[in-house]
Amino acid sequence: MKYREDKYGNKLSVLGYGCMRFTMKAGRIDIKKANAEIMAAYEAGVNYFDTAYIYPGSEAALGTILADNGIRDKVNIATKLPHYMIRKKEDLDKYFEEQLKRLRTNYVDYYLMHMLSDVKTWERLKGLGIDEWLAKKKEKGAIRQVGFSYHGNSDAFCSLIDAYDWDFCMVQYNYLDETTQAGRTGVQYAASKGLPVFIMEPLRGGKLARNLPDKARQLISSYPIKRSPVEWSFRWLWNQPEVTCVLSGMNSLEMVQENVEYAATAEVNSFTEDDFNLIAKVKEAINEKMKVPCTGCRYCMPCPKGVDIPGTLAAYNRRYTDGKIAGFIDYFICTALRRDSTAASNCIDCGKCEQYCPQNISIRKELKIARRELEGYIYGITKRAVKLFMRY
Template identity: 55%
Template sequence: MQYRRDKKGNELSVLGYGCMRFTKNGSSVDLDKAEKEVMAAIKAGVNYFDTAYVYAGNEAAVGEILDRNHCREQIYLATKLPHYLIKSVAGAEKMFQEELRRLKTDYIDYYLMHMLTDIPTWEKLKKIGMQDWIEEKLASGQIRNIGFSYHGNTEMFKQLVDACDWDFCQIQYNYMDEYSQAGVEGLRYANAKGLPVIIMEPLRGGRLVNLLPESAKKLFRADKEGRTPAQLALKWLYNQPEVTCVLSGMNSMEMVEQNLKTASESHVGCLTASDAALIEQVKEEIKKHVKVGCTGCGYCMPCPRGVDIPGTFRCYNAMYSEGKKSGRKDYLQCTAFRKDTASASQCVGCGKCEKHCPQHIEIRKELKCAASELEDVKYKVMKSAIQILKLW
């Protein structure tokens, strides 16, 4: 495993473990499976683990795995405060103590203001005393490093970097977001200020692997160097000296092993001219097929009307990257076969989802477009039949 240092000299593994996408067994985390994957990563040298208060069941799963294996001190633990759910310092303290309980620890190595969006939001937090609360936690050692995660434009990101004496930050960054979100300009700005930058969504929620259009997949199948989509996307990130740690939401042993191999072989300056050319070709093919830029993060959920928003967009994109039949079949399975249907047409346009979307997608508009294409006559007939069967 390779390591890169933060501003305090801590050596962080270049591959970080994103815990949001643990495999589920029903509605709960498949703890035994997750434990095998997490411990394989730790054994190989991964030492940065990222979770959050709002990732259902994940903090508790991480805490249980670390406790079972007596390895809390071997790793750096990162989690996040959903500041958008609190109205007071007392509320923040209550959530923080709950996180410590779930994680079975008495301190957090890297603590983030989750999805800090703009300066007015930060000023509002300061007015209720959050900056003083943070300073007290840092002084006590309950929080070792303070930072923020961000989805938004470059200019606002730079303003937030300068708004506080942060220890680190976390941004969405990949070869499709080089000039969107904080982007390469934001990455370099934070680095110039001495901030370690943690990368999330390096594969855009898996879309740069599993949901590539067929034309892009053909490029990889024909590649004489045998490069894989995930390998190339991660290599593109590791090539950049401003990147400190890349989070991957690993949920299979194969994924863990492949990502460990890439992390061990990649370094600053590793991207070849051939790599760069293939990435440009893939980008062009993706741009031809993507309908909605959803990463599947789930921040838009739950929908008051029960719509599976990320699932809908995944199927909608699949219609154009994998074929209409495939997309519609998947959509029928993930919306009509549920106990409570989750169809896009259930949207009533309340707009709650759009307030929380990190990608700033016009969700209501896109859901209407998705419904018009996914919910054809065959879908409606099948959905009605399934509803009747449910009543029997």
């Protein structure tokens, strides 16, 4: 196992265990199976285990396994505060104490604000006193480090990085999301501020492992260096010095064994020019079904009405490359889970964006199509329900 350091010099395995996808049996986590998988990862050197309050049964399962095997103090637990459920300051202790009980511990190594969407959301939490609360927890050792997980564009991500003295961050990042989500721009910005960067969705929800188009698979299989699609995805990430730890939702012993083998030889700056060319060709093969040739350069931003143009077009493209559900989820996250809507329906057809687009995309026309395909009845109902729940 290879290791990289966090902000304070602690060694972290380059492969982290994502605990969201434990195998279920009769409606509950198969604890015996999960125990075997976690212990196999631990014995291979994995020392970072990531869970969250809203992952059904995950915190309790992880806490039980670590406690029963006597290894709690030998690993790092990361879990996440469901800030969207916080209504008053007292709720902070309520949820945190429940998490400690589930995890059978008296401290959390890495504590994240779960799916923190923008600075306005963080300001709402600050208004409830979260910065003072976190400071006290850190002083007492109940929380060792504070960070946030993020889904959204690079501009909002960089603004969040500057909004607080974070210890680390977590983003969705893979070779398909190099110019979307926080993207390479966000990853490098966080690293420039001295923050370790943890990676989720390295396989794009499995697409880069199981659902590659035939042309992409052929490119990989015919390449002189024989690696699986999964290994190429991981190595593309580990090649970057800004990446600290890559999470994998491992739910089989075979998956654990394969991933730890990859992690055992993970090196920074090991890619050759030919390796990069291979990934570029694979991306082209995957993106052949894309509807809009948007590169995510963001020259079209900012929109005077707040439309997340690159995020909308990326979600629209994903609808055709990954399926309707994947496209809907991406669009909902980047437009509706915000204090202020960034939806395509905000567009007033001013055309300012098109003046700066280096791809000469008819952005206004594409936004209308994206709105029609992504903002249906379900979008509206779900958006209202989430706003009510989160009190945005």
